[in-house]
Amino acid sequence: MLSHEENELFTHIGPRTPGGELLRRYWQPVCYVRDLTPDDPSRSLRIMDEELVIFRFPDGSYGCLEEHCAHRRTSLAYGFVETDGIRCAYHGWKYDRMGHCMDQPFEPTGSTFKERIKLKAYPAQALAGLVFVYMGPPPAPVLPRWDFMVWRDGRRELRRQPPLNCNWLQIQENTADYVHTYFLHGHMLYTEGKRDAYSMRLYRPFQRYCFQPFEWGQVKAWEYAKTELWPEAKEAGAMLIMPNILRFAYDMHWRVPIDDTHTLVFAISYKPGDPALPDEQDNPPLIEDEPQYRPDGRIARDHIWAQDRLAWETQGPVFDRSLEHLGTSDRGIILFRQMLREQIDLVRQGKDPMNVLREPRDIIEL
DSSP states (O other): OOOHHHHHHHHOOSTTSHHHHHHTTSEEEEEEGGGOBTTBOEEEEEETTEEEEEEEOTTSOEEEEESBOTTTOOBGGGSEEETTEEEOTTTOOEEOTTOBEEEOTTSOTTOOGGGGOBOOEEOEEEETTEEEEEOSSSSOOBOOOBHHHHOOSEEEEEEEOOOBSSOHHHHHHHHTOTTHIIIIIIIHHHHTTOOSTTGGGGOSOEEEEEEEEETTEEEEEEEEOOOSSSOOEEEEEEEEETTTEEEETTEEEEEEEEETTEEEEEEEEEEESSOOOHHHHSSOOEEEOOOOBOTTSSBOOSSHHHHHHHHHHTTOSSOOGGGOOOOGGGHHHHHHHHHHHHHHHHHHTTOOOTTOBOSOOSOBOO
């Protein structure tokens, strides 16, 4: 279990909170490239308890500012994106990508008022169909180029699911909890009548499993017992990449806090084989996930994404870990919390936490 104070250390992600300061040391995806088009190039976001506007310049680059104009606080998400900045729709105040006010159309000629106006601004760039923002202190680190995000010998696909109504840590701790797959996914699919071999791959008893640190975070390995549909098997490679990424096989998920009680999951998958069409290499297809709630308002139980939502959201908006009772099978969660505390301490000491890159790398093979 965790004390109330320890739980807050990890779960509070607003500005100047220890957990929030850690997450701000990393580039976080905030939207999809397909969300911003020439006809509709800006939108409002709430990321880590900050209200932002993300926008796409005509040259294809990106900007990110605090959402509200410094004049009368109208949202810049409805502003006019120009070649060198974004102009408020209310009175025309214009800001460059660094947040400097460039123009105040109705102020006197020669006025220096605009030179004293600046909005908070964050670097933004796109990779593999996702738009990433860095919300930490300068200088910004290098955006990691994880292997299949830059491979060219296959096809990428993006998935979007509705925001999750819970704290980010509930989702990320699930990555360190491999044995949940037997009941939450395998047994539940079985009871829902899905008994094909693919569905039953997760309905195999565990004979052994382990968790250990590796260069980028934590890696899991396990051994399945033989079943009627599957042979005995040893498998490894499901990775928790610090602090908020899941990687397994050719799938990668980022768990990005909206605020303390809501989270976005950005998912990308890769299919080796024929290369994608040129216009899909950097802008892959975006699949909207199937509904996760039934018409009666209860969470569905017949597919994996909904099953995960069921587990995470019913722990509460912010899971009170002082009430939990961890067992031997929770070793991965205990290890993750130790690693998370270590990285928070590094940030408090003014140091870079793990996985913050200062030198460019063409590709990071996992």
